[in-house]
Amino acid sequence: MDNILLGLQVMTQPAAIIAVVVGTLIGVAIGSLPGLSATMAVALLLPFTASMELVPAIGMLAALYCAATYGGSITAILINSPGTPAATATALDGYPMAQKGEAGRALGIATVASTIGGILSLFVLLLAAPALAELAYDFGPPEYFGLALFGLSMLSAISGKSTVKNLLGGVLGLLIATVGSDFTTGVQRFTFGSHHLLDGIDFIPVMIGLFSISELLVQCSNAFQKRFIIASDAARLPSRDDFRRVWKTILRGTGIGTLIGVLPAEGGTVGSLIAYSQERRFSKRPEDFGTGVIEGVAAPESANNAATGGAMVPTLALGIPGSSTTAVMIGALMLHGLRPGPILFIEQPTFLYSIFGAMLLANILFFGIGLLGAKVFARITLIPVGFLWTSVFVFSVVGAYSLEQGMTDVWIMLIAGFLGFLLRRWGFSPAPIIMGLVLGEIVENSLKQSLLIFGGDWFGFFGRPIFVLFFVMTCLGLFGPLIGKLFRMGRRAPNLEAKAGSGSGTE
């Protein structure tokens, strides 16, 4: 309890409050801009926070994460162009509502659902993260290796694209993480004689390149596109009737979003789509979905914001990112000399509660911003794309340069950007590469340490029950869909035989 009060007290310092306010404003603005994602925004802001104190820096990024997830709904509703992928499902009913002249009502529902979802999931973070960290405190290298394997297996679900390509991206990230001197033997790997690569490839410029530069090149296809906003009345609080209609939807969406957010995958996007489809499935009038019903806005919005709190649970407690944005957040923590995981809770007990306070404040702030300023933020989308993406490149260059004050990181960022562009054209998602890059060190270190413990015996892993549990979960994560398919085929076959049998009988 003392730690909670201390953590929240830290968040009452003016520097921390200003950082959260700035993070929230930037987050809503960036979230409302189609193409600019929360992950990209956090990656771009990361170098800027390097010189800040720990709590304001991470508080700013956490606030940006929450606010950008909400901000995506503004343009999803007003211009049918989701600002973030997590707001894709919101557009399905939000935009039809706006077309019917109910934009203010839709924005109000989205704001309330996002706030409730975000705040409730934070309480899950508050309760689950320390408990999970306490459980993980007894983890040794084999258990960490199992956990990292499980995290990697979840890469298959990190984006809606090909499972195999997601896994290939993850392996590529792991491979990039091996560049530099081997930490146990000092042998140089993949350095090609360059002293710039001796310390390995810093993942922050890679992140900036993969998320910002590749997106800039992708956006060349939309350079001459003009956007139009539907005229909107001011966002307004839901009426009592509306609230009575959606409160259960919001709670269900929050539950789904939090649960999916906790799993190491792309929580917000998947969570909001599942929440939307579940709401539609259990609705008494599923045919109305897609025509502009408030449940169709409340479900995805509560789920995607609930996923932010959920995604922070494995990120802080285990050091395994719960989403691509939290993978970048791990980078931010490492930039400030922290290693997320159980030890963090012992060394920095108040830190978690500061993050909780920052995210809570961000949720309250975007509630006000959403109701008062949604119309203003929607106008941000009218900024000509030529100026917008020029600014993104300028921030990318300056951010990458600021890390080590040298050109190597700038070139790495640029190469990562071009590589990311090509990979995206070939159907790869940048998020698994970043996840692989972030988890690379844990995977290799824990594997080597485990083999040291077992005296080089690989079967030693199977004497550790927690590793076995993670290994089984990894196998289920990877082969579950295939097993399910075979099982369904197996069940269909007897049915077909029975049908064939009965058919032949009647002939």
Place this chain on the structure above:
Amino acid sequence: MTNEGPLTDPSEGNEPETPARFPIGPDFLIAIGVLVFAGAVYYVTTTFHTVPRALVRGMQPAVYPRFLVGAMVVLALILAFAAWRRRGTDTWQPAPPILTLYTAIALVATVALLPTLGLLPVLVLFCAVLPVLWGQRNPIAIGAFAVIFPLIVYGLFGGLLGVRFPAGILSGIL
């Protein structure tokens, strides 16, 4: 009354032109690319130094990257197999617009010129060129953006955060 006659395709003899069936789809080529890349990576791992057995901590430096190469090969084969099974149905993405190439050249030129010209002149140049490439035609807006925005960024990072950027041709002034 039902038609009891043999089922025939009404369009038979007058078949619409089917889209060209590619024997291999893009994923098949990607898989081959991954296999070639994995082969190259494996070759590089053969150039790593080995350490005496007594100094090995867990495994030799080349072993872990080779595991990753193995995983890549397995995944690439799965990708190739899946692509082969659905051959003829895969579609090829249209080529990116020429603007992508111009933008890429502008990005590389900006980064290449940065150490020589210095950050501020390079950013001013870039902020004037890219919006024009992307269709902006208002000279006042472009001019104001090209001057004010780099100055704000330079002031923010250089002045407030103390980042020392290459001054380049303005080294006597800045």
